[in-house]
Amino acid sequence: MDEKELFEAWKGNDKNENQVFEQHQDEFTQLAQKQSNDIFSKIKRNIVWEGVLSIIVGVSFPVYFLSNPIFFWIIIVLMVVALLVGIKVYGNYWRDMKQLDDSSLLVSLEKKLAILTRYIKQLKTYLYLFMPLGFFVGAAFALKQEEIDMTRMIVIIALTLPFLGIMLWLGKKYIHALYGKHLKNIEGIYKGLKEK
């Protein structure tokens, strides 16, 4: 096949095109309800899922501290701050994605990459900040209930630190599963388009 035949073959493809159009033309109004398989739609669904999960944890976690009003209010304040920061992080992502205009493929991918990278970075900061805070407040509460002396308290906290490490590692893996793998995918497409 030479170049001329290549173009001819490409153009001579109308029969199938029309069949597909006729098959789909009455479905237009129903299409918007379908679940999308696009990377960014998947990310959007993950964010919604994560939001729901955060609300469930945020509501159920303080119940554990009900027996001690001081700790209960510390946790409530911590949860409210975490919620506000979370809303800010999610909000920034939505706002930036909505502001994307009809730029070229390269610019569009570049902007989406920047937004997603920033989002993942903020999520990780969020995780590294609030998980240890929650852990130490929880540990202090448990120790206070048992009325353990200071030396034993330090030893117990030191011994449970690896557990915090595992939690942080799991959190990192969770972020990767939800967003990191998609980021790598988009990076691959972007690099493929940009390379000379």
Place this chain on the structure above:
Amino acid sequence: MSERNSFKDLIEEYHPMIYKICRVYSTSVDFDDLYQEILISVWKSLPSFQGRSKLSTWLYRVVLNKAMTYQRDQKKYNAKVSIDHIVEMQNEASDYQEKEQQINRLYSAIGQLNKTERSIALLYLDEKTYEEIAEITGLTISNVGVKINRLKKKLFQILKLTNNG
């Protein structure tokens, strides 16, 4: 004219382009899924069209953006692919038109390129100028030229191999 009618007119006019992009970025198993995804995307993006570029340029950007970031539903794909394979074998066994076979070979060859090469190949085969391709993709004109030369070689090599095979 209502929004729905203008959308239908737009799709009708640019249907050949959407069809080809869908075929290049999907298989017969998930073609319908991608086709519908693209229509949703065009429907949602249409109100944001500001006329800063030609309608066709804008549409290529929207459709290619969607096609390049599309990921097939692997479970659904695996379940359907075995049936699809049987149908394909039956088609091959029947007296297929030569022209149709040629088109299938061409799509199959383009399908072996990577996602970004496919987009350039599509625009090149749709006889877009280097300037238009650069405007759609955001690449420089010289880079478009380099990429087209490279993928042409690759495409003919694949076609040669499939013809010999």
